[in-house]
Amino acid sequence: xxxxxxxxxxxxxxxxxxxxxxxxxxxxxxxxxxxxxxxxxxxxxxxxxxxxxxxxxxxxxxxxxxxxxxxxxxxxxxxxxxxxxxxxxxxxxxxxxxxxxxxxxxxxxxxxxxxxxxxxxxxxxxxxxxxxxxxxxxxxxxxxxxxxxx
Amino acid sequence: xxxxxxxxxxxxxxxxxxxxxxxxxxxxxxxxxxxxxxxxxxxxxxxxxxxxxxxxxxxxxxxxxxxxxxxxxxxxxxxxxxxxxxxxxxxxxxxxxxxxxxxxxxxxxxxxxxxxxxxxxxxxxxxxxxxxxxxxxxxxxxxxxxxxxx
DNA sequence: GTTAATCCCTACTATTTTACTTGGTATTAT
DNA sequence: ATAATACCAAGTAAAATAGTAGGGATTAAC
Numbered sequence: 001x002x003x004x005x006x007x008x009x010x011x012x013x014x015x016x017x018x019x020x021x022x023x024x025x026x027x028x029x030x031x032x033x034x035x036x037x038x039x040x041x042x043x044x045x046x047x048x049x050x051x052x053x054x055x056x057x058x059x060x061x062x063x064x065x066x067x068x069x070x071x072x073x074x075x076x077x078x079x080x081x082x083x084x085x086x087x088x089x090x091x092x093x094x095x096x097x098x099x100x101x102x103x104x105x106x107x108x109x110x111x112x113x114x115x116x117x118x119x120x121x122x123x124x125x126x127x128x129x130x131x132x133x134x135x136x137x138x139x140x141x142x143x144x145x146x147x148x149x150x
Numbered sequence: 151x152x153x154x155x156x157x158x159x160x161x162x163x164x165x166x167x168x169x170x171x172x173x174x175x176x177x178x179x180x181x182x183x184x185x186x187x188x189x190x191x192x193x194x195x196x197x198x199x200x201x202x203x204x205x206x207x208x209x210x211x212x213x214x215x216x217x218x219x220x221x222x223x224x225x226x227x228x229x230x231x232x233x234x235x236x237x238x239x240x241x242x243x244x245x246x247x248x249x250x251x252x253x254x255x256x257x258x259x260x261x262x263x264x265x266x267x268x269x270x271x272x273x274x275x276x277x278x279x280x281x282x283x284x285x286x287x288x289x290x291x292x293x294x295x296x297x298x299x300x
Numbered sequence: 301g302t303t304a305a306t307c308c309c310t311a312c313t314a315t316t317t318t319a320c321t322t323g324g325t326a327t328t329a330t
Numbered sequence: 331a332t333a334a335t336a337c338c339a340a341g342t343a344a345a346a347t348a349g350t351a352g353g354g355a356t357t358a359a360c
Contacts, residue, residue, distance in 0.1 A: 005320090011259050043337080061335055062328080063334080065336090090152065090153060108286045109162050111282075112161065208307085210306060211303090
């Protein structure tokens with residue numbers, strides 16, 4: 001019941017881009033450093049995100065990546081689906097899969113996985129990168145407040 | 151974002167046991183046949199469930215397995231945790247893990263996975279084997295009703 | 301007390317996935 | 331011209347997955 005490092009790192013990288021949104025292209029190198037990730041590995045992940053239209057790239061020196069849409073308009077679910085494939089705890093609740101299980105209409109265990117799927121999607125599609133930036137701001141303020149009074 | 155066949159098949163097998171609860175020990179062979187699973191592979195899964203105290207075994211001819219507790223008292227989450235390990239989309243939200251991420255208190259992406267984790271647990275811990283049996287009954291009645299009127 | 305049905309246990313294995321690394325080429329600001 | 335970047339293809343070690351193989355121990359039924 002795990003996601004792979006692709007989804008994990010990918011969300012970190014996109015969050016990093018969101019935190020620097022409006023500051024021009026952000027290089028992979030700087031993202032990799034801030035998030036302590038392998039730059040070359042990130043490269044592969046962001047290639048997928050670019051092909052999916054979630055980020056735009058700027059080539060050449062001082063180039064980098066920019067979110068293709070407003071942080072409010074990119075949900076964590078969008079990122080996870082690109083990097084991990086369809087959100088479906090078992091294959092038989094994957095709507096994109098052509099060969100569905102025969103018994104799907106009668107299958108009771110399938111109902112369980114369907115509910116799990118829906119609950120995951122509800123969470124991931126309700127959180128935008130902008131939400132995460134707001135959380136980060138709040139966390140920073142709390143930290144500053146705490147530091148001040150100690 | 152998948153569970154493995156262990157969790158998948160394991161829930162099927164336990165559901166099968168629940169549907170035959172009160173009928174004495176149920177053999178792996180019959181479960182494997184009804185659910186179209188490899189008997190030998192099931193054996194490995196149910197060994198874990200037995201060690202975890204979710205089923206009891208009866209050895210010898212006419213032996214088999216029986217739920218160790220009432221179907222109302224076994225949640226799908228119990229089964230999944232035994233067969234898949236702790237429910238945690240990424241390691242850093244696994245409470246059982248001794249080596250947690252340093253930045254966990256400040257980490258914003260971690261909050262996302264924490265929410266995913268909670269929502270999965272909420273679903274899996276809210277569904278008992280008895281619930282599934284009731285669903286199966288309802289589905290059967292609907293099917294019979296439909297057949298009658300066609 | 302023999303037999304057949306069952307659970308129990310250990311080990312092996314082919315395939316796939318994961319998490320990268322290596323080693324380049326193409327593009328562009330300075 | 332140079333250095334900083336994005337872009338691309340291939341290789342790889344380790345782990346996980348989804349089983350299989352083969353046999354031993356226990357017990358109901360005859």
